[in-house]
Amino acid sequence: MGGVEPDPLAFVGGPLAPSFERRVVVIPGGETLDYDGALWRDALVVVTSGSVDVVFRCGGSQSFRIRDMLWLDGLPVRALHNTGATPAVLVAIARTDPQPCEAAE
Numbered sequence: 001m002g003g004v005e006p007d008p009l010a011f012v013g014g015p016l017a018p019s020f021e022r023r024v025v026v027i028p029g030g031e032t033l034d035y036d037g038a039l040w041r042d043a044l045v046v047v048t049s050g051s052v053d054v055v056f057r058c059g060g061s062q063s064f065r066i067r068d069m070l071w072l073d074g075l076p077v078r079a080l081h082n083t084g085a086t087p088a089v090l091v092a093i094a095r096t097d098p099q100p101c102e103a104a105e
Contacts, residue, residue: 016093023092027052029085040072043094050088053081 016022023043027033029050051065057076063083064070082088 019096021094021096023094025090025092027080027082027088027090029082029087032079032081034079035072035077037073040092041094042073043071043092045070045072045090045092048089048091050082050084050086052088052090053083055079055081 023039025033025039027050032055047064047066047068047070049066051063053061053063054070054072054075055061055078057078061081080088080090
């Protein structure tokens, strides 16, 4: 129909329902952030600027760049490393109550 395609990642910066929260994590160029599972609990994570290497406890790593979406909860991650000069910005969207059914029991 010739219209503008909607941005599938618009939720990253747009308004969220009250049951969700947004966390923004910035890793400066050349810096490493030790993995903290609580920071990534139940969150979809989008790289909105720069790039980041996810370093696993087994020694391997995987690179992610702008617009990539990832899941870090419960994985054997050791650290997140920004190998570039540009700050890596990660936006995590998570439910405010990740287990609502358990709370009701």
